[in-house]
Amino acid sequence: MTLTSRLIDPSDRRSMESVRALVAEAERTDGTAPFSDQALLAASRGTRTLIAFDDGEATRDHTTGSRSPVAVGVCGEGELDLVVRPDARGAGVGSAALAHLLAEADRETPTPLRAWAHGENPAASALLRGAGFAPVRTLYRLALDPARLAAAITESRAMPAGFGIEPFNPASHEHAESWVRVNAAAFADHPEQGGVTDADFAALRAEHWFDPEDLILARDESNGSLAGYTWIKTVRQGELVEAELYVLGVDPVYAGRGLGAALLGETLRRMSEHHPTRITLYVDGSNEHALALYTRAGFTVDTVSTQWLRNNG
Structure with missing residues (x-):
């Protein structure tokens, strides 16, 4: 899988809207948000890097008019997060985007590096384990009827x-x-x-x-x-x-x-x-x-x- 990457300027309203649209779509599909508020806050303030990934068949978001990425990553401050658009999963997008994010993160801080798999996500867990990560912390979402x-x-x-x-x-x-x-x-x-x-x-x-x-x-x-x-x-x-x-x-x-x-x-x-x-x-x-x-x-x-x-x- 060949992807092209582009940095997202948090002051670029249209690009940020396309990112939020992907995040919302993933949350609807997975039942849990793919990024924490802290990660998005850091990206919006410029302390972490926000990266969009496109494949050779980039589409336009009908709402924002901007390119709809197949994946979005956040990296910096010793952490990385990644979300793949639901209809682009299972085609190698995740592994290709993760490899790019790891290279980006290593330029800032080679070790240690933390990443979240939000929700029960076997595909994300397999990708991280294959990249040399091991589970160290658990976060529960609790619900009250x-x-x-x-x-x-x-x-x-x-x-x-x-x-x-x-x-x-x-x-x-x-x-x-x-x-x-x-x-x-x-x-x-x-x-x-x-x-x-x-x-x-x-x-x-x-x-x-x-x-x-x-x-x-x-x-x-x-x-x-x-x-x-x-x-x-x-x-x-x-x-x-x-x-x-x-x-x-x-x-x-x-x-x-x-x-x-x-x-x-x-x-x-x-x-x-x-x-x-x-x-x-x-x-x-x-x-x-x-x-x-x-x-x-x-x-x-x-x-x-x-x-x-x-x-x-």
């Missing part, structure tokens, strides 16, 4: 005494600064979430799905400090409404007080206002405490993603 939402709310823990909640205020510099600080502390050992910067947070708030009412802050009423937060990502597509617990974090200073469980209850109450047809969240497979919390609330495993590591350059 919307029919059980009311019961989960009833069974949830109340906010502990001495803590109050409020929505995020987009005009408040203090809200933004304290969120970044608490997020970094809560996820100090997390390879992606703990590194979210002020600029990253601002970019996420510029996403079409962001609603400040869906970012709930918990404060210590004795001193006004931000103690924790919960953030909901609500996406609407026609009659389908997916409410995702995007991230929930508690400052370690307040660990052991039941604040995480109480914030989950606030999450579910806010979700119910959106009348979701789907309720999801992502949690690292090694986070036993969070898995237990969500399982008690009625969440079950929906899909499993795997991160792969290549140590030899």
Whole structure:
């Protein structure tokens, strides 16, 4: 399989629309997003490289008018991601695109190199294993049956005494600064979430799905400090409404007080206002405490993603 590659300029609206169209098509087919928000955010900010692959029969996207790639890759910062257009799979596109991405990644950092296989994807796993990768990390997507939402709310823990909640205020510099600080502390050992910067947070708030009412802050009423937060990502597509617990974090200073469980209850109450047809969240497979919390609330495993590591350059 012979492919031609081209760099995508994140400021090129038409090219980015064609990328998003491919990503959306793959998600509809596979049932899970092929790229994380962090990977796309890094590509849009220019800290990772976005590469489109075309074959000899390039077509035009009827919506954007731009070339519709057969595959798109993201590489940089020691990671790579790849998605192949569903109707182009099984013809060697994935292996050819992966070889190009590996060469591109090795120019930046030969070793180690990480890659995600999102969802249960035997073809992606085979490609990565054949390229010298080994599985090192598991990410679960959990789902809650919307029919059980009311019961989960009833069974949830109340906010502990001495803590109050409020929505995020987009005009408040203090809200933004304290969120970044608490997020970094809560996820100090997390390879992606703990590194979210002020600029990253601002970019996420510029996403079409962001609603400040869906970012709930918990404060210590004795001193006004931000103690924790919960953030909901609500996406609407026609009659389908997916409410995702995007991230929930508690400052370690307040660990052991039941604040995480109480914030989950606030999450579910806010979700119910959106009348979701789907309720999801992502949690690292090694986070036993969070898995237990969500399982008690009625969440079950929906899909499993795997991160792969290549140590030899």
